[in-house]
Amino acid sequence: MLTRSFLKNYLPVLCLRKISGAGFGSPVRGGVILQSVSSDVYANLAVEDWIHDNTDLKDGHVLFIWRNSHAVVIGRHQNPWVECNLKLMRQRGIQLARRRSGGGTVYHDLGNVNFTFFTSKKKYDRMENLKLVIKALKTVQPELAVSATKRYDLVLDGNFKISGTAAKLGRTIAYHHCTLLCNADGSLLPAALKSPYHGIKSNATTSVPASVKNLLDVDPALTCEVVVDAMATEYAAQHQIDGKVKLVDPADETVFPGIGNKYTELQSWQWIYGKTPRFDVSSCFQLVYRQSRLDVKLHMNVVGGVIESCSLDLANQYLPAEMCEKLRNNLTGRRFCPDEILLLESALVKTYSGDLELYNGGICCVKR
Numbered sequence: 133m134l135t136r137s138f139l140k141n142y143l144p145v146l147c148l149r150k151i152s153g154a155g156f157g158s159p160v161r162g163g164v165i166l167q168s169v170s171s172d173v174y175a176n177l178a179v180e181d182w183i184h185d186n187t188d189l190k191d192g193h194v195l196f197i198w199r200n201s202h203a204v205v206i207g208r209h210q211n212p213w214v215e216c217n218l219k220l221m222r223q224r225g226i227q228l229a230r231r232r233s234g235g236g237t238v239y240h241d242l243g244n245v246n247f248t249f250f251t252s253k254k255k256y257d258r259m260e261n262l263k264l265v266i267k268a269l270k271t272v273q274p275e276l277a278v279s280a281t282k283r284y285d286l287v288l289d290g291n292f293k294i295s296g297t298a299a300k301l302g303r304t305i306a307y308h309h310c311t312l313l314c315n316a317d318g319s320l321l322p323a324a325l326k327s328p329y330h331g332i333k334s335n336a337t338t339s340v341p342a343s344v345k346n347l348l349d350v351d352p353a354l355t356c357e358v359v360v361d362a363m364a365t366e367y368a369a370q371h372q373i374d375g376k377v378k379l380v381d382p383a384d385e386t387v388f389p390g391i392g393n394k395y396t397e398l399q400s401w402q403w404i405y406g407k408t409p410r411f412d413v414s415s416c417f418q419l420v421y422r423q424s425r426l427d428v429k430l431h432m433n434v435v436g437g438v439i440e441s442c443s444l445d446l447a448n449q450y451l452p453a454e455m456c457e458k459l460r461n462n463l464t465g466r467r468f469c470p471d472e473i474l475l476l477e478s479a480l481v482k483t484y485s486g487d488l489e490l491y492n493g494g495i496c497c498v499k500r
């Protein structure tokens with residue numbers, strides 16, 4: 133079920149691996165530059181996955197260029213509640229995506245361009261790729277004080293980050309992807325990446341915050357479009373291919389058979405939240421019931437985004453042990469949500485649904 137159209141369009145560069153027993157010749161040397169017509173972060177990440185899973189790049193290489201509408205992209209082993217402000221993101225329509233590569237959290241919008249360099253694992257070389265980006269930028273602005281760091285960031289004036297890097301190494305194929313800030317929203321970027329949440333303990337990868345800058349602030353000529361053109365020209369020159377950029381539509385199953393499944397998975401709660409490394413979280417509340425206030429300490433152990441176990445410490449054993457037990461049972465097995473107050477409230481409603489006097493009497497939780 134391999135797509136003739138993909139082969140027609142993208143061979144001689146890509147040699148597609150056998151799928152369902154259908155093999156297609158031997159690897160062919162060459163390179164190709166693809167650019168997505170979509171600004172949907174999940175669709176673009178699905179293209180990366182698809183190329184990673186379905187191509188054999190023994191001597192071939194691919195540059196994939198893509199931009200997204202507002203999104204925060206966390207690394208494979210990160211905790212979204214630690215890394216970003218989910219409430220603000222919901223209010224501002226900023227998508228949350230988890231990528232397959234490791235590393236930290238970045239903000240994307242149409243003022244940020246992403247470049248994915250696919251090669252065989254042998255040819256994988258992040259510094260070479262970053263040198264290419266620097267060269268391309270310098271063709272537009274020779275005076276640009278841009279350099280690569282040991283962490284594979286690109287910085288301006290030795291200080292201001294304009295690009296972050298992450299990578300995924302497969303069995304035979306590898307990719308290195310990086311961002312490039314041309315004209316991203318300078319106030320949403322830090323706001324979306326600031327978690328209001330404290331008290332989470334885990335071994336998840338944490339991001340390394342940096343001072344960032346947009347290229348456009350240094351030189352108005354450095355728009356995304358100009359930078360993309362310069363990159364395509366430089367990549368083509370380096371790999372001795374024609375600099376034509378082939379536009380691809382991630383929704384086109386005739387080109388990317390089976391991509392719909394990848395897209396669905398990348399958007400799912402199970403992938404975005406469910407893949408969060410296990411963590412512990414502790415919170416203190418006051419439970420207000422009629423005239424009395426009750427201090428509550430809530431400890432939760434969250435595995436796969438779901439509360440695996442929890443404990444409640446209540447001063448003076450205010451609630452009968454069996455009620456505490458009921459409350460604990462109602463929290464256990466629920467999906468963790470950033471607002472423990474809501475979580476506790478809904479567990480209380482469930483626990484006391486048979487005790488209308490208590491519930492109607494107005495239990496409310498106040499975070500201290």
Ligand SMILES: Nc1ncnc2c1ncn2[C@@H]1O[C@H](COP(=O)(O)OC(=O)CCCC[C@@H]2CCSS2)[C@@H](O)[C@H]1O
Nearest residue numbers: 236237238239295296297298309310311339340341342
């Ligand atoms: N778009 C963008 N570009 C560069 N730097 C950014 C960006 N957004 C945020 N940041 C800054 O980097 C740190 C995180 O740095 P940290 O080093 O922790 O993480 C990264 O750089 C990851 C880069 C992932 C690149 C992938 C390529 C395609 S999909 S995402 C963050 O706190 C901000 O200060």
